[in-house]
Amino acid sequence: MSSTSEVYLDSASSTPLHPAARATLLAALDRGYGDPRRLHAAGRDARLLLDNARAVVAECLGARPDEVGFTASGTDAVHRGLLGLTAASGRDGIVHGAVEHSAVLHAAAWRPSPAHASVPVDALGHVDLSAMATSARASGVGAVALQAANQEVGTLQPVDELDLPAGVPLLVDAAAAVGHVPLPRRWDALAASAHKWGGPAGVGVLVVRRGTRWTNPFPGDDGLDQLGGFPDVPAALAAAAALQAVLAEREEVAARQHALVDRIRAAAAALPDTEVVGDPEARLPHLVTFSCLYVGGDEIVSALARRGFGVASGSACTASTLEPSHVLAAMGALTHGNVRVSLGRETTAEEVEAFCAALADEVGRIRAEAGL
Amino acid sequence: MTTEIDCRDQPCPRPVIELAKALPSVEVGELLAVVARDPAARHDVPAWCRMRGQEYVGEERAADGAPRYVVRRVS
Incomplete structure (x- = not known):
């Protein structure tokens, strides 16, 4: 497609x-x-x-x-x-x-x-x-x-x-x-x-x-x-x-996406110094956001794009202004190193697993290059 | 005596990276300040303190008016 x-x-x-x-x-x-x-x-x-x-x-x-x-x-x-x-x-x-x-x-x-x-x-x-x-x-x-x-x-x-x-x-x-x-x-x-x-x-x-x-x-x-x-x-x-x-098709798609997002939430939460943001239960089924300390939003989005995954970020360095996301700021969440993942109706478990593996690699690499 | 890091012209997330690197150089109980014009630092220094178990003391102004964020090492 x-x-x-x-x-x-x-x-x-x-x-x-x-x-x-x-x-x-x-x-x-x-x-x-x-x-x-x-x-x-x-x-x-x-x-x-x-x-x-x-x-x-x-x-x-x-x-x-x-x-x-x-x-x-x-x-x-x-x-x-x-x-x-x-x-x-x-x-x-x-x-x-x-x-x-x-x-x-x-x-x-x-x-x-x-x-x-x-x-x-x-x-x-x-x-x-x-x-x-x-x-x-x-x-x-x-x-x-x-x-x-x-x-x-x-x-x-x-x-x-x-x-x-x-x-x-x-x-x-x-x-x-x-x-x-x-x-x-x-x-x-x-x-x-x-x-x-x-x-x-x-x-x-x-x-x-x-x-x-x-x-x-x-x-x-x-x-x-x-x-x-x-x-x-x-x-x-x-x-x-x-x-x-x-x-x-909403109920069938949403149930599948909810479980896949739970998998991404767990993988992100398992990374050191990474915070998953937003309500874990009363939430959209297809969307998850997390922030990784010491990682630039533009760096992680570009790195994931090179690995073949298209994601968004609310970090200032990826936005059209220098201001970080007003949503993350209002929640007191970390605004840098932010990644928003939102699944499509056809996203598969295999794609999610590959994403989680690439994420762990790239966050580790970026932090190592920053001397941390 | 407060240890100060100058990140005036550093983009995010550099001020927080420098803060993390400088933390071991101050004794537990002492203050560490980072000067940063990057608007994300206003949110990210307190968030770093929360995530890393340090105390966020508050925001001040450096002599030239740049925002100065003060942290106390507690662990």
């Missing part, structure tokens, strides 16, 4: 197209070109495909079709969702967990407010729910953002236990969680990203519950039908097909 012989262990960054998405995309490319607002045959065909995509995504996410909109990306969905909630309430304040995706932090920074609050997490990455509820009661708060699962360490947040005051809506960023774990049920808006579940890139999903006060915060018409302009109908349909397929 892959164009290289690399064992791809970075599905949390982006996932190869699910076979169901690929077949649907190819079929829809020839049909879904029309403008879904037009009344001619091509337009009605595109409308049919778009409505079909919306209905499938709605059913998969536990929503109604008219509550679902397609956006340019998961980041775009978070921005539109969160800023649309605050715009509708007239209160700019956003309360969010300290380990939310940067899309949430950027949305808050874009509309400064004295009511913004970042709620701390414990060493496993769980947000302090009572502190979050208290912050949400401050005047000027227009929305709360809490992720379903953390994108870097995999910790699940107990979203359904959050007790918010009436009139303060909750946006759940479910981008890391969709297709991997059951989703929280108590939310007013939800954001997700198709290329994280095996759909094409360029398709985000914003769901806004009926009855929630939300308005389009950016230029253009109100409503969820054409967020950001002309929709990519074939891609939206492919995203829906992928989601349906992924959910149908």
Whole structure:
């Protein structure tokens, strides 16, 4: 399937197209070109495909079709969702967990407010729910953002236990969680990203519950039908097909991945001066993060790539800025020597064993070269 | 008397590597400081102390304003 012989262990960054998405995309490319607002045959065909995509995504996410909109990306969905909630309430304040995706932090920074609050997490990455509820009661708060699962360490947040005051809506960023774990049920808006579940890139999903006060915060018409302009109908349909397929196989894939990740967690924990980060049980099934003392994140990622394994890192020297991961920093975890491994639906036990062996070799070699 | 290591212009994880290498040179109970502008050091020096069983004393400023992280050797 892959164009290289690399064992791809970075599905949390982006996932190869699910076979169901690929077949649907190819079929829809020839049909879904029309403008879904037009009344001619091509337009009605595109409308049919778009409505079909919306209905499938709605059913998969536990929503109604008219509550679902397609956006340019998961980041775009978070921005539109969160800023649309605050715009509708007239209160700019956003309360969010300290380990939310940067899309949430950027949305808050874009509309400064004295009511913004970042709620701390414990060493496993769980947000302090009572502190979050208290912050949400401050005047000027227009929305709360809490992720379903953390994108870097995999910790699940107990979203359904959050007790918010009436009139303060909750946006759940479910981008890391969709297709991997059951989703929280108590939310007013939800954001997700198709290329994280095996759909094409360029398709985000914003769901806004009926009855929630939300308005389009950016230029253009109100409503969820054409967020950001002309929709990519074939891609939206492919995203829906992928989601349906992924959910149908979720329990089997997740059980297999959970066991393989346990194996990697044990192998990493057995390395000297290495800390596995995040909740060991209440976690995403396919993702694990660990940090190795005295090892540069760029060094270990490059070394593993040379050995044929593609992984990510939250260390500063591998990021676009000099700042280390805000997630690891908020948890008090070691930020250097960080490796994030996220399995695909087809990752095998043999690949995991080979990865664990290569990891031990390379960490030992890098430390020896550093004189430790 | 605090032993000081100058890692002002060293990228991560060099300040923590130098800290680990210098630890045996100070007596148990004494202070060891590393000066580092690398933003990761603010998180990684306390994390190193936790993982290696040493005491993190706190962050100060060197004379030129660079962050200075102080550690007490306890074992």
